[in-house]
Amino acid sequence: MTVYILCFVLFLVGLYGVITRRNLIKIAISMSIMEFSIFLLLVLIGYIDNGLAPIVDPGTTGQVYVDPLPQAMVLTAIVIGLATTAMLMAIAIRLYRKYKTFDIREIKNLRG
Amino acid sequence: MDALIPLFVAIPLISAFLIMLLGKLVKGFHRYFAPLTLLALLVMAVYEFSGLGTSSIQYTMGGWAYEGGFPVGIFMVLDGFSALMLCIINLIGFIALFYSLSYIRKYTAEGNYYALFCLIIAGMNGVVLSGDLFNLFVFLEVSVISSYALVAFGVGKTELEASFKYQVLGGLASMLILLAIGLIYWKTKTLNIADVRNVLDSGYSKPFYIFIQVLLISGFGLKAAIIPFHAWLPDAHSSAPSPISAMLSGVLIKAVGIYVLIRLFFNMFVFSHEIAVVITVLGTVSMVIGALLALIQWDVKRLLAYSSISQIGLVVMAFGMGMILLAKGDNLPVASLAIAGGLYHLVNHAVFKGLLFLNAGALEHRLDTRDLKKMGGLAPVMPVTSSTSFMASMSISGIPPFNGFFSKLIIIIAAINGKFYLLATLAVVVSIVTLAYFLKFQRFAFFNKSPGKSLEKIKEVPFPMSFSMVFLAILCLALSLLAFPSINDAVLRPAINVLMQSDLYSTTILGL
Numbered sequence: 001m002t003v004y005i006l007c008f009v010l011f012l013v014g015l016y017g018v019i020t021r022r023n024l025i026k027i028a029i030s031m032s033i034m035e036f037s038i039f040l041l042l043v044l045i046g047y048i049d050n051g052l053a054p055i056v057d058p059g060t061t062g063q064v065y066v067d068p069l070p071q072a073m074v075l076t077a078i079v080i081g082l083a084t085t086a087m088l089m090a091i092a093i094r095l096y097r098k099y100k101t102f103d104i105r106e107i108k109n110l111r112g
Numbered sequence: 113m114d115a116l117i118p119l120f121v122a123i124p125l126i127s128a129f130l131i132m133l134l135g136k137l138v139k140g141f142h143r144y145f146a147p148l149t150l151l152a153l154l155v156m157a158v159y160e161f162s163g164l165g166t167s168s169i170q171y172t173m174g175g176w177a178y179e180g181g182f183p184v185g186i187f188m189v190l191d192g193f194s195a196l197m198l199c200i201i202n203l204i205g206f207i208a209l210f211y212s213l214s215y216i217r218k219y220t221a222e223g224n225y226y227a228l229f230c231l232i233i234a235g236m237n238g239v240v241l242s243g244d245l246f247n248l249f250v251f252l253e254v255s256v257i258s259s260y261a262l263v264a265f266g267v268g269k270t271e272l273e274a275s276f277k278y279q280v281l282g283g284l285a286s287m288l289i290l291l292a293i294g295l296i297y298w299k300t301k302t303l304n305i306a307d308v309r310n311v312l313d314s315g316y317s318k319p320f321y322i323f324i325q326v327l328l329i330s331g332f333g334l335k336a337a338i339i340p341f342h343a344w345l346p347d348a349h350s351s352a353p354s355p356i357s358a359m360l361s362g363v364l365i366k367a368v369g370i371y372v373l374i375r376l377f378f379n380m381f382v383f384s385h386e387i388a389v390v391i392t393v394l395g396t397v398s399m400v401i402g403a404l405l406a407l408i409q410w411d412v413k414r415l416l417a418y419s420s421i422s423q424i425g426l427v428v429m430a431f432g433m434g435m436i437l438l439a440k441g442d443n444l445p446v447a448s449l450a451i452a453g454g455l456y457h458l459v460n461h462a463v464f465k466g467l468l469f470l471n472a473g474a475l476e477h478r479l480d481t482r483d484l485k486k487m488g489g490l491a492p493v494m495p496v497t498s499s500t501s502f503m504a505s506m507s508i509s510g511i512p513p514f515n516g517f518f519s520k521l522i523i524i525i526a527a528i529n530g531k532f533y534l535l536a537t538l539a540v541v542v543s544i545v546t547l548a549y550f551l552k553f554q555r556f557a558f559f560n561k562s563p564g565k566s567l568e569k570i571k572e573v574p575f576p577m578s579f580s581m582v583f584l585a586i587l588c589l590a591l592s593l594l595a596f597p598s599i600n601d602a603v604l605r606p607a608i609n610v611l612m613q614s615d616l617y618s619t620t621i622l623g624l
Binding site: 024031034035038041042070077080083084087088098099107109 | 246250253257260261264267268269270272273274275276277279280283284286287290291294297298303347351
C-alpha cells in the first residue's frame with residue numbers, strides 16, 4: 001500500500017509544481033514528474049511478488065510471471081511522453097526568443 | 113469491406129511521411145498530394161457509411177483475435193456512430209485542407225503544415241475506430257500533439273503562448289486519461305472496451321468505478337473544453353491558422369472529447385443516475401456561460417471559440433438528458449429523441465462552426481486584423497464571404513430553414529417531453545443570446561459603415577477559399593433535410609441504435 005501512496009505523493013508534487021512555479025522550464029519539469037508517477041503506478045499494477053520476467057520457457061511449469069502488458073503500455077507511454085516534453089521544450093525556447101524571459105508573469109498577451 | 117478499416121489510419125500516416133520525404137525533392141508535391149489523400153479518405157468514409165447500415169464490422173490487428181474466448185489483439189470497430197464521425201472528420205478535413213491551399217501561402221514551411229494536417233486526421237480516425245482503450249489513448253496523443261504544433265504554426269507571440277497553455281492543460285488531461293485507463297486495467301485485467309463491459313456486467317465495486325468515471329469526465333472534459341475545463345480553448349482556437357481553427361473547433365473537440373466520452377459512458381460503463389446528472393449539469397453550465405462570455409468579445413475568432421463552448425455544451429446537455437432518461441429506464445422514445453437531437457446538432461455544429469472559422473480566416477487573410485471594431489462595410493466588397501457567413505450565423509442561432517433550427521428544435525422538444533422544463537427554457541434563452549452575438553458579428557463586420565477608405569479596395573478571397581465556404585454553406589441548407597423522419601432514420605438511426613442498445617456493442621464484438 002505504501003508504494004501506491006508514494007506514487008500519489010509524487011503525482012501531487014508534480015501538480016504542485018505545475019500550479020505554483022512561474023518558470024516555463026520548471027513547469028515542463030513538473031509535467032514530467034507527474035507523467036512518471038503515473039508510469040510508476042502502471043508498472044506497479046503489473047507487478048507480482050517474486051514474479052519472473054515474462055519470458056515463458058516451455059520446459060518449466062509452476063513459475064510466476066509478472067504481467068507484461070503494463071510494461072508494454074509504459075514503454076509506449078514513455079515514448080509519447082518524450083514527444084510531449086520535446087514539444088513543450090521547443091515552444092518554451094521559442095517563447096524565450098520572443099519575450100527574452102521564462103517568467104509566465106511577463107508572458108500575458110492573451111486575456112479575456 | 114473490413115480490409116478498408118486500417119487504411120483510415122494508414123493512408124494519412126503514410127502520406128504525412130511521404131510529404132516530408134518527397135516534398136523536399138519534388139516542387140509543389142504536398143499541394144497536390146495532401147488534398148488527394150483527404151479526398152480519397154472522404155470517399156472511403158462515405159462508402160463505408162452508406163454500406164454499413166445498422167451492422168458493425170471489426171478488424172483485428174495482425175489477426176490476433178481471441179485466445180481462449182478472450183480478445184487478446186487490438187480491435188478496430190466500425191459501427192454506426194464511428195462511421196458518422198468518420199464522415200464528419202474527413203469531410204471537414206478535406207474542406208479545410210482545400211481552403212489552406214491559398215490561405216497557408218503566407219507562412220513558410222508549407223510542407224510541415226500538410227504533414228501535420230495528415231497526422232491530425234490519422235489520429236482522429238484512429239480514436240474513432242479504436243476498440244481498445246490504450247490504442248485509443250495513443251491515437252488521441254497523435255492527434256493532440258500535432259494540434260499543439262499546428263496551433264503554434266504562426267510562431268508569433270500569441271500563438272506560442274496559446275500553444276504552451278494548451279499543452280500544459282492538454283498534457284494534464286492526457287495524464288488523467290492514462291491514469292483512468294491504468295486503473296480500469298487493474299480491476300478488469302483487460303483493455304478491450306467490449307470486454308471491459310462484459311467484466312463489469314458480472315459485478316463491480318461502485319466507489320472505485322465512480323472514481324474512474326470522474327477521472328474520465330475531467331480528462332475528456334478538458335479535451336472537449338466543457339466549462340470549468342475550458343480555459344485553453346479561446347486562446348488556442350483563436351491563435352491557430354484559420355483552417356486549423358475550423359478543424360479544432362469543428363472536429364477535434366468532438367472526436368477526442370465528446371465522441372470518446374459518449375462511447376465510454378454508453379458502451380463501456382453501466383452509467384448511474386448521478387453521473388448522468390453530472391454530465392447534464394456540466395453541459396448546461398457550459399452552454400449558458402459560453403454564450404454569455406461570447407457576447408462581450410470583440411475578437412472575431414475569440415467570439416467563435418466561446419460560441420463553440422456554448423454549442424458543445426448544448427450537445428453534451430442533450431446526451432446527458434438521454435442518459436438520465438435511460439438510467440431511469442422509462443420514457444425510452446424521449447431518450448432516443450434527445451440522443452438524436454444531440455447527434456444531429458453534433459453534425460450541424462461541425463459544418464457551421466467550420467464555415468464560420470473559414471469566414472473569419474477570409475477576413476483575416478484580406479484585412480490582417482481580427483478586431484471587429486476595425487472592420488465594417490465589407491458586404492459589397494466581399495460578397496461570397498458575407499453571404500456564406502450570414503447563412504452560417506443564421507444556422508447557428510437557429511433560424512429556419514437552416515439546419516441549426518431543426519436540431520435545436522429536436523433537443524428542446526425532447527427536453528419538454530422529458531419534463532426538463534428548466535433546461536428547455538435555458539436552451540431557448542441561449543439560442544436568443546447566440547442570435548444576439550452573431551448579429552453583432554454580422555453588423556460590425558459586414559454591414560456597418562466602413563471605418564476608413566482603405567477597406568473599399570479589399571478584394572474577394574481566391575477560388576479555393578471561396579469554393580470551400582460555398583460548399584459548406586450549401587451543406588448548411590442541405591443538412592436541414594435530416595429533419596425529415598425518413599432521411600433522419602437512414603442517416604442517424606444506426607448511430608442512435610448503438611447508443612440506445614448499449615449492450616449490443618460488447619455482445620457483437622465478443623460474439624456472445
